[in-house]
Amino acid sequence: MNSITPNRQQSINAAIDKECPVCHCEMVLPTAIPACGHKFCFICLKGVSIAALGGCPICRGPIDAGIFEKPSQSLNLKMVLTDSGAPSTSNATDRDVKQEPVDEDVKPDVNALNAAMNMPAPSKMYWLYHGRQQGWWRFDPRTEKDIEEAFVSQMPITEVTICGQSYIIDFAKMSQYPKTQRGSTRHVKRVDSDEFDRMNIKGMAGVYAAT
Amino acid sequence: MAGQLPRRIIKETQRLLADPVPGISANPDESNARYFHVMIAGPDDSPFAGGVFKLELFLPEEYPMAAPKVRFMTKIYHPNIDKLGRICLDILKDKWSPALQIRTVLLSIQALLSAPNPEDPLATDVAEQWKTNEAEAIKTAKQWTLSYARQ
Numbered sequence: 001m002n003s004i005t006p007n008r009q010q011s012i013n014a015a016i017d018k019e020c021p022v023c024h025c026e027m028v029l030p031t032a033i034p035a036c037g038h039k040f041c042f043i044c045l046k047g048v049s050i051a052a053l054g055g056c057p058i059c060r061g062p063i064d065a066g067i068f069e070k071p072s073q074s075l076n077l078k079m080v081l082t083d084s085g086a087p088s089t090s091n092a093t094d095r096d097v098k099q100e101p102v103d104e105d106v107k108p109d110v111n112a113l114n115a116a117m118n119m120p121a122p123s124k125m126y127w128l129y130h131g132r133q134q135g136w137w138r139f140d141p142r143t144e145k146d147i148e149e150a151f152v153s154q155m156p157i158t159e160v161t162i163c164g165q166s167y168i169i170d171f172a173k174m175s176q177y178p179k180t181q182r183g184s185t186r187h188v189k190r191v192d193s194d195e196f197d198r199m200n201i202k203g204m205a206g207v208y209a210a211t
Numbered sequence: 212m213a214g215q216l217p218r219r220i221i222k223e224t225q226r227l228l229a230d231p232v233p234g235i236s237a238n239p240d241e242s243n244a245r246y247f248h249v250m251i252a253g254p255d256d257s258p259f260a261g262g263v264f265k266l267e268l269f270l271p272e273e274y275p276m277a278a279p280k281v282r283f284m285t286k287i288y289h290p291n292i293d294k295l296g297r298i299c300l301d302i303l304k305d306k307w308s309p310a311l312q313i314r315t316v317l318l319s320i321q322a323l324l325s326a327p328n329p330e331d332p333l334a335t336d337v338a339e340q341w342k343t344n345e346a347e348a349i350k351t352a353k354q355w356t357l358s359y360a361r362q
Contacts, residue, residue, distance in 0.1 A: 021309070021310040022219075022275060022309045022310065023217075023218065023219050024218065024219040024222045024223065024312075025218055025219070025222075044309075047276055048276070048309060051273075051276040051277075053276065053307065053308060053309065054305070054306070054308070057308040057309045057310035058308075058310050060308070142218075146215065158215075159215070161217060164273065164276040166272070
């Protein structure tokens with residue numbers, strides 16, 4: 001069995017790491033290429049592998065396809081992202097911003113506090129997709145956020161990119177299919193925290209939750 | 212329906228605008244955030260010094276799993292750039308990596324202006340001239356820069 005993550009990280013937030021060189025967002029399900037150790041989001045690396053772009057994006061070393069077979073990670077299945085997903089400004093501009101004193105009377109934003117601690121807000125909804133054989137997977141939290149935003153704004157469908165492929169989420173049918181190939185449809189589901197706990201979710205974005 | 216603009220493209224655009232590369236500007240088109248209007252100043256150490264070259268850069272739907280499409284709009288006398296503005300640069304073709312980005316692509320093109328490589332030509336006639344009579348080739352490149360790439 002291939003180990004797809006370095007063993008050093010065992011915290012509950014192990015599945016969240018610094019910026020991924022492929023999506024330029026906070027890394028989700030950080031996955032190291034065994035040969036060279038360079039790390040990416042699991043679904044970004046899988047997308048690179050599917051696109052056959054000639055190995056590791058950083059050093060062009062080989063990517064062992066074995067890391068995509070039954071991958072598992074120690075992960076908090078209900079994790080939330082610490083970055084809002086909103087684009088951040090560059091370091092250069094951050095440095096130029098004058099530090100303001102922050103002693104104003106600010107009401108704490110519970111959602112923001114929860115997010116800061118990687119704890120889901122009580123009202124958080126989760127998006128799941130059905131496995132090819134059986135059982136349900138959670139979408140990766142960033143894709144989930146896009147889906148939820150489209151759902152809340154009452155769009156009939158939305159388009160998401162997963163592993164470099166475009167998929168359509170159809171909210172009327174609660175299904176997902178590849179944009180270019182309607183045949184391969186999966187069911188999707190929107191659940192609250194309690195239902196999530198009852199469902200024995202397999203893992204996230206194709207990565208099994210290690211027990 | 213059109214997909215949302217990927218976060219990566221939004222972030223890259225913001226960083227390009229906030230922290231531009233010296234000698235290079237890249238601005239997204241008002242109606243298409245995947246299409247960039249690019250200007251590259253000819254490097255001082257090159258026959259293109261003093262010129263400002265206009266390019267177009269387009270991020271295909273597959274980006275970053277596929278390379279940006281980049282083309283010179285300004286006429287240029289360079290062995291690796293043909294008369295349609297197409298650029299012979301490995302990272303735009305088979306050596307593309309999703310860890311590269313708009314910034315690094317434009318830096319590579321800027322470097323290509325400083326280091327014409329007639330051994331791997333796209334414009335064969337220009338490359339031939341560059342190999343057989345480099346002084347004459349550089350003179351022509353300077354003339355074209357004056358004629359077509361003046362600010």
